[in-house]
Amino acid sequence: MIRKSVALAAASMLVFAAQAALAQDKPPPIWKQGQPEKLKDSKLAPNPGKMTETEAADIPLKKLKLPKGFKVEVWATGMVGGRAMAIGDSGKKIYMGTRGIGRVYEVTDEGDKRSVRVVADKLTQPSGVAFQGGSLYVMAIDKVLRFDGIENKPDVAPVDLTAAFKLPPEQHHNWKYLAFGPDKKLYVPFGAPCNICEPPKEYAQLRRYNPDGSDMEVIATGIRNTQGFDWNPKTGEIWFTDHGRDWLGDKGPEDELNRIDKPGNYYGYPYCHAKGVIDPDTAKGKKDACKGVTLPVITTGPHAAGMGVKFYTGEMFPKEYQGTMFIARKGSWNRSKKFGYDVINVRPSADGKSAKLKPFMTGFMDPKKNTFWGRPAYIAQMTDGSLLVSDEQLGAIYRISYSAPKK
């Protein structure tokens, strides 16, 4: 009979009451949590991925812009949904994880061309790939597999390590990015299973494990959803991207680029975002919500979806790129004007407490038409110092090389 009484109230009250009634029963839909009344008619929704192959000829490569002297080419195609890349010990094979299509690819560099095969399929969002000691590690939302000696044994059966890693059950934001640290340990993020909520204790954190899944340690908390990190080769510190929450409008809160200067840091989620934005849903009226929070070194744009981070250690690019990092921004969905869809270059200060950001690779998006054609997701460095950039939308890898312009 609640419904009868609210029918007498104003229309806006009706929706509010219906939501409040829902909230009492069960949590509201995961990805719409925090969607305010004033955005109730918003038609923003996640961008659709492309699940069919795109040929090189159909990629508008000429639209891409880079600084002078840099060249981009289509290096490999046919890896539908391919995103994070792990390079094998030989430097000739690249392993790529995916989400929806459930596959892991192996791309083999054959000099003048590349061949592609599927090494695993039917997995639930196997986005995490990492390579160490001759073995490929694959992590799906609910599974961990190790392929020993896969570079020389293409049909090797995987070792199932799932039980050792004790993965929690929630799926949302729990597709993985994986990387081995200088300490040879495997670093694994566990995202908040919602847009904005009080996360259960196994989530919103970065952990590390021994490669066999033993000796788990939580090394940082308060992280909403990191999909990329790398170690500064000079200091050994981890730098990681973190996606800002949705449904607070076009301005943000902006994505973060964080640094872990010591284990145990708390990065603010779900109360404190970006450079001190207090969350209106979880920290309403709490002025000290950012107390004890390690704020980001810099913010990297509203809804930009900063993904892979790669410190440049090669010698092909000009000296000014030494010690800087590249970050791929996959681009926004929860924003009326699209933002990101590029690769940026970030130069940290000597003490790591500040950093400067500049665009590096642009042209995936048409700001006038508010459309995009590609979504740069991850970056890998080849032995010759060139960079590979994966495009999750078109299932392609682009190679960026440099030669000094003729004077």
Place this chain on the structure above:
Amino acid sequence: MLAALLISAAHGQAEDRLAVHLRSCAGCHGADGNSAVPGTPSIAAQPQIFLENYLVMTREGIRGTQLMQSLLKGMPDREIVALAKHFSALKAKPAREPVDKKLFQRGKSVAAANRCASCHLPDFRGREQMPRLAGQREEFLAEAMLAYRQNRRPGGDTIMAASLYGIAEQDFKALAHYFSRLK
């Protein structure tokens, strides 16, 4: 000249294959993509990307029924795209079935409270990766929602199952009735 002949021969083959596929689809989904078979969805006027994604994931063995998986096994992307394009261009012709006014109104208000229109659009014609609901078969919609609830629909994104969270199961019937009676 030879090249041109080869191209046209290859083109002809592709067309033949499409015709064979279309006959097979028509058996259950109707020649015009409007299903008269209980439990089998109408596929006319579904967004092309939605159809492509569904067909690819079914081919990959991570979605769909066993029958659909066996029909799609090994189908190349270009044939999947051709099928998706074909059916997305057809007109939805929902069967004229009586409207239960009370159930319809209930479905309408549940859809509004849960903001189904954000993704599926206010007329529920769907877009991109999000399917058309307007005029879909009622029993199919009700079963689909129940399957999401009971985690019997793996392979899709986590968003749809999450969006049904907190909706009472009897309201799935109201939603299904409402959407199925829209044009």
